[in-house]
Amino acid sequence: MSVRVRFAPSPTGYLHVGGLRTALYNYLFARNKGGKMIIRIEDTDRTRFVENAQENLISALQWAGITFDEGPGFGGDYGPYIQSERFDLYSKYAQDLIESGSAYYAFDTAEEIEAMRERQKKAGIAPKYDRATMKNQFTLGEQETQRLIDEGIEKVVRLKVPFNEEIKFKDIIRGDVSVKTKDVDDQILLKSDGFPTYHLANVVDDHLMKISHVIRGEEWLPSTPKHVLLYKSFGWEMPEFAHLPLLLNNNKTKLSKRHGDVAVEDFRQKGYIKEAFVNFVSLLGWNPSGDNEIHSLDYLIEHFNLEKVNKGGAIFDRPKLLWMNSMYLRKQSSEEIYEMLIEDLKSAGIDKPKDYVLEVITLLKERINFANDLVEFADYMWGKPSSFDEKFKAKQWKEGTEELVRPAIELLKTADKWEVDTLHKLIEDYLNEKGVGFGKLMNPLRLMITGKSVGAGMFETMVILGREECLERFDEFFIKMENGEI
């Protein structure tokens, strides 16, 4: 059997990270099996229409590197791939179900449904369409039903869920699943405006598009028994099902905006490297091998195994995502990081020669999570420090520090070359002679040059800044101190 999978988002305006994980697992599975990856837009709910939602979705998926073989704008023999362009189909299939006795007409008004819910609530029973007492084909009889249809009274089509049966299906991740029909509602298939619900459209399209595996989030698991009934009613072969684990916050609650970003676009804008982000998302529910967690997309494709996906919820560990990004950042060339950084430097009003920026990147890339962290983190490389870390100064600038620093600066002035080795040798000899440890001098120098307590090696930093700039900073520091500004 040839593998055909689909990502079937509803265009809600943005791509949720959970959606990306679903798309990604479908993609990895398809590519691993040499199958086809399809995107289908499920826009049957007109009340939720959002301008440009489809474009935003597809652009976020493409940013992540997911490619499609079929879908709107991608071609394919089973289109259209947008459900709103397939409406006629669904009513025809609903009609078939009515004729075969698997679905029926119901004429209840919204008020009547509400009253039924109230009754059930009072009686302490689960909300469920009560076929035996409500206004439908069975309680009204054939003639009355026909009369109401002819009169054009509003109606819906409901799935006729059999009594006292068990619906069984196999889930690749969860194993055998079994649900009693008494717990399954007579789902509306066609709404009063003639539009299909998700369930009907989804099953009809998965069948017509020859989908072999339905891989989707766990939140759709309760819908699957209804879908199984639909496949049986139509007499169609079922796809295989795999329901992916929920995504959770660190405190094990369902992943939510309250805990931070959930839209792929937000992560993209924050400056995450797409390979890092995709790597992180790919591990939400599955892991190809032991300890190593840094994997290329090709590696992920090669090793993807749906059967090894976990059942339990996957924690969306934000600190781990940051870490992952910093790991990828280190592996980027300074040129690549320059490309990521340049616009942010410009908007911060920083205008330095490219070669200089590249040197700063090479010096500091191991110490940041994002390329654009360098705007702030390396502020002393873009201009003289505007402030000096007070705590650091209190700790490092003590009695005797000035007496140690001043001669050291004089020595640095004599350096024949402003290079790391030369500066290092001068200072080393000086400190050896004095019998003083490196930190006693280098921390005060760091304060004077950068204003900060952390950064890269001081000699390397000073060499990039240049002799003149460093000497100016030393002078200015002393002046500020004399004026009581520091």
Ligand code: GLU
């Ligand atoms: N349209 C559904 C969604 O928004 C698709 C669920 C499925 O894959 O069946 O996620």
